[in-house]
Amino acid sequence: FRRLHQAALTDLKQVLGTSHDVLVFCSSGTGAMEAAVSNLFSRGEKVIACSAGKFGERWVEIARAFGLETIVLKADYGRAVPVEQVEQALAANPDVRGVFVQASETSTGVAHDVRGMAAAVARTEAIFVVDAITGLGTMPLDIDGWGLDVVVGGSQKAFMIPPGLAFLAVSPKAWRRAETADLPHYYFDLRKEKKSADKGESSWTPSTALLLALSAALGYIKQIGMDKLIENAQLLARATREAVRELGLELFAVDTPAASVTAVKAPAGWDSGLIVKEFRNRFGAIIANGQGVMKGKIFRIAHLGYFDFADVFAIIAGLEVILNGNGFPVRYGSGVAAAQRVYAEAAFPKEAALA
Amino acid sequence: FRRLHQAALTDLKQVLGTSHDVLVFCSSGTGAMEAAVSNLFSRGEKVIACSAGKFGERWVEIARAFGLETIVLKADYGRAVPVEQVEQALAANPDVRGVFVQASETSTGVAHDVRGMAAAVARTEAIFVVDAITGLGTMPLDIDGWGLDVVVGGSQKAFMIPPGLAFLAVSPKAWRRAETADLPHYYFDLRKEKKSADKGESSWTPSTALLLALSAALGYIKQIGMDKLIENAQLLARATREAVRELGLELFAVDTPAASVTAVKAPAGWDSGLIVKEFRNRFGAIIANGQGVMKGKIFRIAHLGYFDFADVFAIIAGLEVILNGNGFPVRYGSGVAAAQRVYAEAAFPKEAALA
Numbered sequence: 190f191r192r193l194h195q196a197a198l199t200d201l202k203q204v205l206g207t208s209h210d211v212l213v214f215c216s217s218g219t220g221a222m223e224a225a226v227s228n229l230f231s232r233g234e235k236v237i238a239c240s241a242g243k244f245g246e247r248w249v250e251i252a253r254a255f256g257l258e259t260i261v262l263k264a265d266y267g268r269a270v271p272v273e274q275v276e277q278a279l280a281a282n283p284d285v286r287g288v289f290v291q292a293s294e295t296s297t298g299v300a301h302d303v304r305g306m307a308a309a310v311a312r313t314e315a316i317f318v319v320d321a322i323t324g325l326g327t328m329p330l331d332i333d334g335w336g337l338d339v340v341v342g343g344s345q346k347a348f349m350i351p352p353g354l355a356f357l358a359v360s361p362k363a364w365r366r367a368e369t370a371d372l373p374h375y376y377f378d379l380r381k382e383k384k385s386a387d388k389g390e391s392s393w394t395p396s397t398a399l400l401l402a403l404s405a406a407l408g409y410i411k412q413i414g415m416d417k418l419i420e421n422a423q424l425l426a427r428a429t430r431e432a433v434r435e436l437g438l439e440l441f442a443v444d445t446p447a448a449s450v451t452a453v454k455a456p457a458g459w460d461s462g463l464i465v466k467e468f469r470n471r472f473g474a475i476i477a478n479g480q481g482v483m484k485g486k487i488f489r490i491a492h493l494g495y496f497d498f499a500d501v502f503a504i505i506a507g508l509e510v511i512l513n514g515n516g517f518p519v520r521y522g523s524g525v526a527a528a529q530r531v532y533a534e535a536a537f538p539k540e541a542a543l544a
Numbered sequence: 545f546r547r548l549h550q551a552a553l554t555d556l557k558q559v560l561g562t563s564h565d566v567l568v569f570c571s572s573g574t575g576a577m578e579a580a581v582s583n584l585f586s587r588g589e590k591v592i593a594c595s596a597g598k599f600g601e602r603w604v605e606i607a608r609a610f611g612l613e614t615i616v617l618k619a620d621y622g623r624a625v626p627v628e629q630v631e632q633a634l635a636a637n638p639d640v641r642g643v644f645v646q647a648s649e650t651s652t653g654v655a656h657d658v659r660g661m662a663a664a665v666a667r668t669e670a671i672f673v674v675d676a677i678t679g680l681g682t683m684p685l686d687i688d689g690w691g692l693d694v695v696v697g698g699s700q701k702a703f704m705i706p707p708g709l710a711f712l713a714v715s716p717k718a719w720r721r722a723e724t725a726d727l728p729h730y731y732f733d734l735r736k737e738k739k740s741a742d743k744g745e746s747s748w749t750p751s752t753a754l755l756l757a758l759s760a761a762l763g764y765i766k767q768i769g770m771d772k773l774i775e776n777a778q779l780l781a782r783a784t785r786e787a788v789r790e791l792g793l794e795l796f797a798v799d800t801p802a803a804s805v806t807a808v809k810a811p812a813g814w815d816s817g818l819i820v821k822e823f824r825n826r827f828g829a830i831i832a833n834g835q836g837v838m839k840g841k842i843f844r845i846a847h848l849g850y851f852d853f854a855d856v857f858a859i860i861a862g863l864e865v866i867l868n869g870n871g872f873p874v875r876y877g878s879g880v881a882a883a884q885r886v887y888a889e890a891a892f893p894k895e896a897a898l899a
Binding site: 473474497498499500502503506509510514520521522523524525526529530532537 | 828854859
């Protein structure tokens with residue numbers, strides 16, 4: 190087990206491209222989010238939480254649950270929090286000790302300018318904590334180069350294995366805060382976990398099967414390369430967006446769409462739940478409804494992890510059938526053709542012009 | 545194990561819709577083909593083998609290996625052996641003791657008129673032996689009603705589980721021949737296997753894991769219904785044919801196409817292996833090359849077992865991309881649209897007219 194555990198941690202560091210410590214917890218991603226809050230801050234400290242959707246609200250909830258004074262920078266659903274807003278909030282509050290953000294806000298399909306925000310935070314005493322659960326593998330994240338202090342990941346997204354493992358990369362700046370932090374924590378104990386990891390152990394009973402799976406997945410990612418994985422997700426996302434636009438549907442995240450998931454507004458007067466249900470019943474395909482107040486208004490097509498162009502083609506063709514069958518007329522194959530053009534431009538640069 | 549084995553045999557009988565004995569062997573389908581030859585005929589007897597491709601040739605090879613005098617009714621690749629030809633051969637050879645055929649000839653995508661042939665054979669002393677390995681679940685086969693004496697099936701096709709199990713349904717007329725048959729056999733011993741099965745046992749070490757899987761698959765088929773499974777395969781096959789024609793490609797089996805697999809001629813001057821390779825490399829999808837002399841000339845798209853319309857859409861969209869990318873221009877989405885129309889006509893009879 191020690192060898193497996195240490196190899197997984199080493200591979201994880203390599204795949205994430207960081208020299209920071211990487212720790213693995215047996216929990217969902219939310220557990221690692223909590224670990225970042227409860228291990229790195231002290232009672233009553235001031236933090237900024239960027240919130241562009243459901244998962245941004247989770248940062249706010251965790252920070253408040255631990256008694257932190259939380260400044261919320263809220264973007265309208267479908268938009269991202271601008272870097273300038275973070276800069277202004279930092280300038281107005283020199284006592285801020287941490288900034289929280291989602292790299293990719295899955296609930297609305299929006300990506301944040303992590304690099305820009307990191308530069309702003311780096312000039313202050315605050316540490317920058319990035320929830321990259323769906324961002325890893327779908328967008329470039331240079332942990333060391335950009336100065337990301339804590340990066341949270343999960344097993345079930347780009348790493349393609351079942352849920353159950355979460356991990357954090359922790360920078361030296363973040364470790365320094367951990368030394369004085371006094372918030373209560375027990376299961377999620379970064380310093381204890383690091384001590385265990387250095388001995389090749391985990392503090393609590395490890396999820397051995399998932400570690401084995403993670404190890405295999407990391408081997409695969411190392412083989413194809415993290416940059417290729419990201420490039421692929423971005424191309425799939427672009428093809429999906431082009432297809433959806435071609436069908437006359439409106440994208441939900443217009444300015445800074447994420448590559449992990451494409452959020453699409455249901456046609457006027459439609460409940461997006463119908464589309465989700467039709468995909469499941471007719472094609473055995475899982476797409477997601479909106480979450481919280483967005484439920485019924487948008488549907489979300491994921492394209493991260495174990496997903497490829499054949500899936501995009503099938504999903505778009507299925508969407509065309511579902512739209513037509515329920516009275517929103519589209520031309521069969523037209524959305525698929527838009528996705529095919531994106532694929533072909535990338536795959537056959539010359540021949541694409543002929544088609 | 546006894547309970548599992550007996551339940552699987554009972555379910556198999558029910559799913560096949562026969563009152564005949566059904567026996568399971570731990571072998572590939574070819575083993576059960578051999579069992580039908582070696583258990584039911586005597587040295588030097590005369591048989592007819594209908595051959596419309598690679599698997600028809602296998603009947604000829606097995607029959608000759610066991611020293612049977614074998615009349616070969618050969619159809620050109622891409623065509624089926626006509627019922628009249630069987631009738632004529634039977635009339636000219638009243639001493640024929642058996643007729644062998646493929647319900648669905650997988651190597652060329654051709655289906656035989658099993659019902660018509662059965663009627664011709666029923667009027668004689670001969671028994672009718674049908675290789676239905678890819679026919680079961682993709683075309684109607686009324687074993688008892690049409691008078692099919694031996695029907696051979698395998699685990700890995702419509703039954704959706706890994707290869708490794710083969711089975712035979714054996715009619716009373718066939719059992720009567722088994723009483724006097726004197727060809728050598730040992731592993732494949734129908735009478736021994738029936739005695740074991742009646743006690744809930746199998747003669748040799750059983751493939752327990754596959755039996756468990758078969759049991760689960762049979763439960764699923766019972767739930768959706770064998771007729772629905774067949775209807776689905778036929779609809780998928782029709783959608784695939786329409787799509788392929790729309791793209792300007794030529795079907796290989798024009799007159800009596802099988803629903804298990806659609807064989808398509810490669811564009812003039814193309815090696816079909818290129819298409820197979822492109823599918824694997826670009827989309828991780830497996831389609832089949834031609835077999836034997838057809839290698840390089842046709843490619844074959846299967847649509848049996850665990851396969852649905854989303855797969856058809858993805859395969860056709862992928863095919864369009866591959867054709868365009870290699871210089872055979874087609875309009876993106878046009879083949880997909882043809883498949884979508886077939887789906888929509890079946891799924892939304894009214895709305896389809898609008899699209």
